[in-house]
Amino acid sequence: MNSLSYLNKLPLFPDPQQALSDPNGLLAVGGDLSPQRLVEAYYQGIFPWFNEHDPILWWSPDPRAIFIPKRHAVNKSMLKLLKKSPWRFSINKAFTEVIHACSQPRLTQQGTWISSDIQQAYIQLHKLGKAHSIEVWDNNELVGGLYGIAVGSVFCGESMFHRQSNASKAAFAMLNQHLYDKGFKLIDAQIMNPHLANLGAVDVPRKAFLAQLKQLRNQVINDDTWLPQEVYFEF
Structure with a gap:
């Protein structure tokens, strides 16, 4: 019931x-x-x-929006943009700045669900090695990124932002490549929306998602996966 x-x-x-x-x-x-x-x-x-x-x-x-990690998860136009872009990428070098940027209301929103309490809670998870961020930089300016929670070989995405066009898509593409390389099997995107669908998310029944999670949540991932580091696209 x-x-x-x-x-x-x-x-x-x-x-x-x-x-x-x-x-x-x-x-x-x-x-x-x-x-x-x-x-x-x-x-x-x-x-x-x-x-x-x-x-x-x-x-x-129910249903649950998910992605399967892929090294090359970008279309031709995005790939062309990335090859010409001056952007740099990093992992876990600016978690607090990323979650704060994600908390800023969008143009179509009056508020945000990423309150100061939520921010502090996930910053604490980050300090404990549970929450992680991907950053996109233009020189020394943070122009995009995302954050989420790692559970075994599942990455639970929470939010993303951009200050330059396509920077959040680039952050997601880098996340895909990194997770694929490190042996992750699933990205939880929670609830489908047009932006996630455009990135390639699919809906699966909650029962199927929970069964996958149960299989993957205790898998051990390499210790170096979430060390603060610069990362690079493999074109």
Whole structure:
């Protein structure tokens, strides 16, 4: 039976398959944004998403938007742009700046769900080696990037931004190449939207996603995967 749960002090969640169908995927309310609870949430295919000043809401939607990592995940026009671009790329060199940039409202939005509390929670996860960022630089200016959570050989994408056209797409292309090279098998994109679809995301049933997550979440990834470093496209 699908139902909405109210969380207590323990970082325990109900079965994601119990999430409501309307609104799609809403599973639980309350709790906190402690590292222990957040890690447990992603381990089970659950993520927080709520507006500032609202109660903490936890989700596991059906279907789930995903990508399969590929080294070459760009079309011809993007590849041409990258070959001519002066952009540099890095991993985990500016996590705080990336999540802050992602929190800025888009032109079509009045606010943001990436509140100061969310930012501080994920910065703490980053310090614990759980949350990671990809950065795009034009000289020394941060012009694009993204961040997310690593769970075994699954990368759970959270948000991306750009200050120059196509910089977020370039960050995602670099993420794809890096994850592919390091043996990751799945990128969780959470909820489909036109931008994700344009990047190549596909929807899968929640049951199938959770089964994949269960297989992949305990896989060990190389220690050097998330060291702060410069990274380069392999054309």
